[in-house]
Amino acid sequence: MMQQYQILVVEDEQSLAQTIALNLQLENYKVLLATAGQQALDLFKTNSHVINLVLLDVMLPEINGFDLCKAFKKIGPSVPIIFLTAKNQISDKIEGxxxxxxxxxxxxxxxxxxxxxVSNLIKRTQKETIAVFNFNNCSINFETFEIKDIYGASSTLSKREIGLLKLLTEHENKVISRDEIIEKLWDLNENASSRTIDNYILNFRKYFEANPKEPVHFHSIRGVGYKFIA
Incomplete structure (x- = not known):
């Protein structure tokens, strides 16, 4: 099945916004639509991990497009942005x-x-950013093993930690059993236990959870395994 990419359209002219959204949908894109700055920011915060591109107007109510671009790049730095605006001054283009x-x-x-x-940019950036996973102001780079935690700090994790993160994020919202994790990440002659995986999960909560004692993203399912929710 062909992957369906998701685009956030931020445009305050209702008729133009609807026209853009309809044409994108006819090209098999999923569309999130915002007509004001704060609405766009809220949508991006919630969906940055599944948004593949943003079409962004500059002149918007509440928060202008330039400020939104700054905010978007902090939350999901790898998500590509196309400015779509009546401003045609060279200085505005350079600023964007x-x-x-x-x-x-x-x-x-x-x-x-x-x-x-839109099509060309998504094709190009998907090849470039396939190794990066973004969620809740955090990011995981599966090639460099670098993460950005909930506080914006960068760290480098071990190969096995990154492997476990990749396994969990690739099976988002699904429970992965301890046996499956051990089978995929440990060799037969290595000793691995539930306690070992639990320790990794505890570390992930310290990196990515606002309150590690009440996790939102990394869940332990008693007697079964683990589940990641973005």
Whole structure:
């Protein structure tokens, strides 16, 4: 089955927002739609781990597009952003690109061109960022073994820790048994126990949970295994 990518459209002109959303859906994209700055920020905070691209207007109520771009890059630094705006001054384009935007399209624009740019950028960035998983202001880089924790600090984990994180995140919302974890991450001649995995989970909670004693993301299911929820 072809992967269905998700796009956050942030545009305060209702008719234009609906037109963009409809055309994206016809191209088999899932669409989240926001018409004001705070709504967009809330949607991104909740869904950054599944958003593949943002189409972002600059002139918005509550929070402008430039400030949203800054916030988005802190929460999900690998999510690509295309500015979509009536502002066509070179200084505005430079400002947007300096903030980390990947492209800049000025209104009025051709829908076919927009769809092509969206498709090309998603293809390119998916290849570049497939090793990075973002959730709740945190990130995990499965290639470099680096993480950004809940406090914004960076750390380098062991190969086995990263392996366990990858296994959990790839099976999001599903319980993985202790036996399956041991089978996939330990050699036959290595001694591994539930206590060993429990210690890893405790460390993950320290890195990624606001309150490790009341975990939101890393859950132990008594007598069964473990579950990750973004």
């Amino acid at each position: 690109l300096k903030l980390g935007a990947d492209d800049y399209i000025t209104k009025p624009f051709d829908l076919e061109e927009l769809l092509l740019r």
